[in-house]
Amino acid sequence: MNANAAALAHIVDDDEAIRDALAWLFETRGVVSRGWPSAETFLADYVDAMHGCVVLDIRMDGMSGLECFDRLLALGCRMPVIFLTGHGDVPLAVATLRKGAYHFIEKPFNDNELVNVVIEALRHDAAARELEAAQATVASRLASLTAREREVMELILAGKLNKVIADQLDIAMRTVEVHRSRIFEKMGVRSAVELSQLLARKN
Amino acid sequence: MNANAAALAHIVDDDEAIRDALAWLFETRGVVSRGWPSAETFLADYVDAMHGCVVLDIRMDGMSGLECFDRLLALGCRMPVIFLTGHGDVPLAVATLRKGAYHFIEKPFNDNELVNVVIEALRHDAAARELEAAQATVASRLASLTAREREVMELILAGKLNKVIADQLDIAMRTVEVHRSRIFEKMGVRSAVELSQLLARKN
DNA sequence: CCCGACATTGTGGAAATCCGCAATCCGCCC
DNA sequence: GGGCGGATTGCGGATTTCCACAATGTCGGG
Incomplete structure (x- = not known):
């Protein structure tokens, strides 16, 4: 049944x-x-x-x-x-x-x-x-991020510049850009503000 | 009393x-x-x-x-x-x-x-x-925006590029930049993502 | 009429972001 | 050992954002 x-x-x-x-x-x-x-x-x-x-x-x-x-x-x-x-x-x-x-x-x-x-x-x-279905989609995208990507994402969402993130994590700015690009790709957004809006809708 | x-x-x-x-x-x-x-x-x-x-x-x-x-x-x-x-x-x-x-x-x-x-x-x-007090602060900042600034803000929050906003509103890109700068100043933020996060906390 | 707020625009240059292409290193699994 | 995914980095060039300084025009209120 x-x-x-x-x-x-x-x-x-x-x-x-x-x-x-x-x-x-x-x-x-x-x-x-x-x-x-x-x-x-x-x-x-x-x-x-x-x-x-x-x-x-x-x-x-x-x-x-x-x-x-x-x-x-x-x-x-x-x-x-x-x-x-x-x-x-x-x-x-x-x-x-x-x-x-x-x-x-x-x-x-x-x-x-x-x-x-x-x-x-x-x-x-x-x-x-x-609402739950929409949130599950976002959650599964979030789950696809690597630990490093998640770390960088938090800093992006805090509004920090790439160079500040690079300093903070002791990595090259180019690396921050790569993570950033991968994060947006996986999350299906094109900018930090879109990402923020997407996550705000999740919570 | x-x-x-x-x-x-x-x-x-x-x-x-x-x-x-x-x-x-x-x-x-x-x-x-x-x-x-x-x-x-x-x-x-x-x-x-x-x-x-x-x-x-x-x-x-x-x-x-x-x-x-x-x-x-x-x-x-x-x-x-x-x-x-x-x-x-x-x-x-x-x-x-x-x-x-x-x-x-x-x-x-x-x-x-x-x-x-x-x-x-x-x-x-x-x-x-x-929570209400925090939301009131944001609301009063929002109330300080001119109608045009509010209009531009919505487009910024939608993740649109300055040049796209300029096309859409039929104004110069420089004008979009001015509005953008004024919006961030009045809202007490430094970037679109900060603005988005601030507003998400309001709702 | 004068003043202030608002909207608009231009110039030129600096800073920040984006990205294709390429490469290295490490850890894990078969 | 080989392959894969992840993290990292560099180069050079393009695009986007930011902004001081300055200016014009419109509208509303005193």
């Missing part, structure tokens, strides 16, 4: 009737979903490349939604997580939200409101994924 | 006994505070330069804590706001946190925990203020 190919709303709830009802509800608004009967099964299949959002019931047999959330966080999951609960209390809601949960919704909920939240979460994930 | 000079924990609660108890509690941990008997009195004195955090009771005679929060947001208040409530429910907690409240604490609360939250909020505010 290729859960990576498209953005899905992952419904994690041990109650099959609820999973089906939610799937149906989401479908009426064009949201593709997948149901998981337990936190364990979802986590077993979880991979970083999963796109979309997680609709997570708090109270389940076996692993709870909260434990599942902690696990997802530990795994570096960036999908927005929407908690559903029939038995929440304020400290719990506050704690999960402050831990980074996307939303916390009590049952019974307004159908439309939930779908709106899901759609918004999917959008959020899409935007985050796009 | 100069509430701007130092970072204070602003206690907004119509119950004087609670205000005093909190003030005393905060004082035991070295936190300076000021009590306000109502949202209205606090808002009447509110100025942007107030530093610290706001400890806000939700249920008060007159204006509620929630209305007060909305007002603060509308005024662009960046102080962290900690809600205290004896009668909160989950949707309320979720809504305020998603609106940007710093924390939401139910009464009765653990004294130590509340002070920890306040201290953390004060730290948060201090860091945010520092």
Whole structure:
């Protein structure tokens, strides 16, 4: 099952009737979903490349939604997580939200409101994924630099002249120029200012 | 009363006994505070330069804590706001946190925990203020640029050569150089890369 | 009218950057 | 040993950037 190919709303709830009802509800608004009967099964299949959002019931047999959330966080999951609960209390809601949960919704909920939240979460994930892809490209270019090139790059970004860098590293100015040229080539830029702008977009 | 000079924990609660108890509690941990008997009195004195955090009771005679929060947001208040409530429910907690409240604490609360939250909020505010001050300096330098200089600056930051900028704006290359020099002077930098780095830190 | 800010331009020369071509040395791996 | 990648360097010439000094024209405000 290729859960990576498209953005899905992952419904994690041990109650099959609820999973089906939610799937149906989401479908009426064009949201593709997948149901998981337990936190364990979802986590077993979880991979970083999963796109979309997680609709997570708090109270389940076996692993709870909260434990599942902690696990997802530990795994570096960036999908927005929407908690559903029939038995929440304020400290719990506050704690999960402050831990980074996307939303916390009590049952019974307004159908439309939930779908709106899901759609918004999917959008959020899409935007985050796009930014991540761009940043990964930059990161891989950075990874292609040799240690020396990285050293010279820092000095370039600090605005130092080639001759100053040469003095500082006790090398010839021509060598600085060579490194500089190689750095720009690998990073796909033509000048120090372009490089700076590229890296600013990464962070 | 100069509430701007130092970072204070602003206690907004119509119950004087609670205000005093909190003030005393905060004082035991070295936190300076000021009590306000109502949202209205606090808002009447509110100025942007107030530093610290706001400890806000939700249920008060007159204006509620929630209305007060909305007002603060509308005024662009960046102080962290900690809600205290004896009668909160989950949707309320979720809504305020998603609106940007710093924390939401139910009464009765653990004294130590509340002070920890306040201290953390004060730290948060201090860091945010520092960043803001640095950004304001850059912003005011940017504001000192003429329209033409700003136009040329964008092109410089795009990595374009002086001769390309000259062609694009249909002016002499010497003119581009003059603008360039004036821009760097006003922005307090010596090169395009320094300028780029400075602006990246602003955003 | 006068003044100041802004935009523009020119001259000539210095400084900084860029680069093709070529070469050497070192360390690592097969 | 041979090959490869990385670091280093030199030469000479081209391009780009920088700048002191000077000047002109326009616009807005007193």
